[in-house]
Amino acid sequence: xxxxxxxxxxxxxxxxxxxxxxxxxxxxxxxxxxxxxxxxxxxxxxxxxxxxxxxxxxxxxxxxxxxxxxxxxxxxxxxxxxxxxxxxxxxxxxxxxxxxxxxxxxxxxxxxxxxxxxxxxxxxxxxxxxxxxxxxxxxxxxxxxxxxxxxxxxxxxxxxxxxxxxxxxxxxxxxxxxxxxxxxxxxxxxxxxxxxxxxxxxxxxxxxxxxxxxxxxxxxxxxxxxxxxxxxxxxxxxxxxxxxxxxxxxxxxxxxxxxxxxxxxxxxxxxxxxxxxxxxxxxxxxxxxxxxxxxxxxxxxxxxxxxxxxxxxxxxxxxxxxxxxxxxxxxxxxxxxxxxxxxxxxxxxxxxxxxxxxxxxxxxxxxxxxxxxxxxxxxxxxxxxxxxxxxxxxxxxxxxxxxxxxxxxxxxxxxxxxxxxxxxxxxxxxxxxxxxxxxxxxxxxxxxxxxxxxxxx
Numbered sequence: 001x002x003x004x005x006x007x008x009x010x011x012x013x014x015x016x017x018x019x020x021x022x023x024x025x026x027x028x029x030x031x032x033x034x035x036x037x038x039x040x041x042x043x044x045x046x047x048x049x050x051x052x053x054x055x056x057x058x059x060x061x062x063x064x065x066x067x068x069x070x071x072x073x074x075x076x077x078x079x080x081x082x083x084x085x086x087x088x089x090x091x092x093x094x095x096x097x098x099x100x101x102x103x104x105x106x107x108x109x110x111x112x113x114x115x116x117x118x119x120x121x122x123x124x125x126x127x128x129x130x131x132x133x134x135x136x137x138x139x140x141x142x143x144x145x146x147x148x149x150x151x152x153x154x155x156x157x158x159x160x161x162x163x164x165x166x167x168x169x170x171x172x173x174x175x176x177x178x179x180x181x182x183x184x185x186x187x188x189x190x191x192x193x194x195x196x197x198x199x200x201x202x203x204x205x206x207x208x209x210x211x212x213x214x215x216x217x218x219x220x221x222x223x224x225x226x227x228x229x230x231x232x233x234x235x236x237x238x239x240x241x242x243x244x245x246x247x248x249x250x251x252x253x254x255x256x257x258x259x260x261x262x263x264x265x266x267x268x269x270x271x272x273x274x275x276x277x278x279x280x281x282x283x284x285x286x287x288x289x290x291x292x293x294x295x296x297x298x299x300x301x302x303x304x305x306x307x308x309x310x311x312x313x314x315x316x317x318x319x320x321x322x323x324x325x326x327x328x329x330x331x332x333x334x335x336x337x338x339x340x341x342x343x344x345x346x347x348x349x350x351x352x353x354x355x356x357x358x359x360x361x362x363x364x365x366x367x368x369x370x371x372x373x374x375x376x377x378x379x380x381x382x383x384x385x386x387x388x389x390x391x392x393x394x395x396x397x398x399x400x401x402x403x404x405x406x407x408x409x410x411x412x413x414x415x416x417x418x419x420x421x422x423x424x425x426x427x428x429x430x431x432x433x434x435x436x437x438x439x440x441x442x443x444x445x446x447x448x449x450x451x452x453x454x455x456x457x
Contacts, residue, residue, distance in 0.1 A: 008035055011034055012024065012029045013029070036191055072088060074088075076111065077273075079250070080264055090168070092235065093204050094212045094233065095175075108171050109136060116144060123173070129151055140271055141271055154179065155200075156180065158200075166209075169211075173214040175193060180195050182195070183195055194232075201232050238250070248273060249264070262301065284359065285309050290385035290386065292380050292385050295311075295376040296308070296420070299393070305415075309358075309359040312355065314352045315352065315353045317351055326355075327355075341446070345450055352381070354377060356376070356377075368394060368395055386453060394429070402449060405429060408426075408431070
């Protein structure tokens with residue numbers, strides 16, 4: 001028997017190499033080349049006999065195409081609908097990734113149980129048997145009597161089932177277990193994942209079926225398989241949070257039908273995942289008295305303002321190089337902010353260990369957290385708490401200026417609604433109309449901000 005010809009495919013970019021090397025020649029990533037079998041030429045990938053899958057779409061002028069809003073339908077879970085941008089879209093393809101056991105299958109089973117009352121839904125499981133899913137539905141106490149279930153991993157059989165039963169919503173759990181007979185590589189390989197996702201996406205666009213695919217993640221937390229998988233689908237959602245914690249965060253990384261960086265907050269209970277109506281309470285510590293090194297900021301997650309407590313601990317360093325550790329905030333930005341604090345405010349921390357933490361496990365990526373970080377560091381160094389009821393936000397530049405943050409009015413209104421009475425904000429974000437119950441302190445430079453805080457000691 002002739003030996004099968006092999007090639008090496010990059011798990012990050014999908015690039016192909018004839019021999020193995022430590023670094024992908026296409027994208028430059030290390031240790032990403034995986035051996036795969038070269039497919040035979042007598043299939044639809046043949047360059048000598050190309051086979052079209054469908055007739056070409058006619059060329060049309062953009063002015064002749066009617067622009068209509070995409071109708072949505074809810075899943076019955078408010079937080080899930082928020083992350084999706086208002087609900088699911090007919091013909092849309094959603095990819096959900098997360099660590100094992102974090103609650104992906106649980107959330108989707110709850111959503112399908114709600115949808116099964118008004119729509120035809122299908123749950124395709126490649127990892128669990130029907131009995132296991134029925135047991136989970138019983139444990140969650142969800143009414144899933146009208147939910148159609150299929151335990152299958154062959155793509156052609158799954159597509160035949162979708163064509164026969166014509167569901168309006170289908171879940172594929174998970175895409176890494178599905179394989180196509182057109183390829184000889186094993187399920188979960190780069191070629192199989194890419195081809196199966198492309199086939200399912202094509203079917204969704206042609207028939208209007210909403211397909212939700214569950215994806216595995218690597219040890220770094222990124223979706224396993226080629227990066228082209230994220231480009232194929234319409235929406236990419238990530239589960240965040242510690243599996244040992246009772247809270248889960250679902251974040252939208254990509255959404256063609258809504259805003260990105262939307263955040264849904266869930267609490268895990270014995271009856272499944274339940275949406276948290278006031279997530280700001282999760283990220284604020286309950287102190288009987290004000291403590292040094294604690295500062296509350298308003299961050300913007302998509303369209304939702306969230307109040308998050310930023311904590312700082314500054315201690316004398318006993319090492320030649322002082323440590324800088326940041327949890328939930330960007331590590332490199334901390335070093336930059338300390339340099340700005342020294343250069344423009346005269347506060348030196350070169351001989352101090354500085355630790356920064358965002359309470360509740362939330363990750364803050366926006367630069368509007370700069371001012372809160374610096375005030376928390378200054379409070380810890382002085383061992384004096386910040387004024388009670390203070391909330392801040394603002395980006396700090398290298399010249400010491402405090403730059404405005406987007407949606408400042410919404411941030412202030414959210415803080416006032418939760419009882420905060422004092423706001424230290426960039427001058428450009430100062431509201432034209434006063435906010436009831438809140439005193440606004442606009443500042444332009446970091447030294448001005450530190451001076452105004454000292455006035456309220």
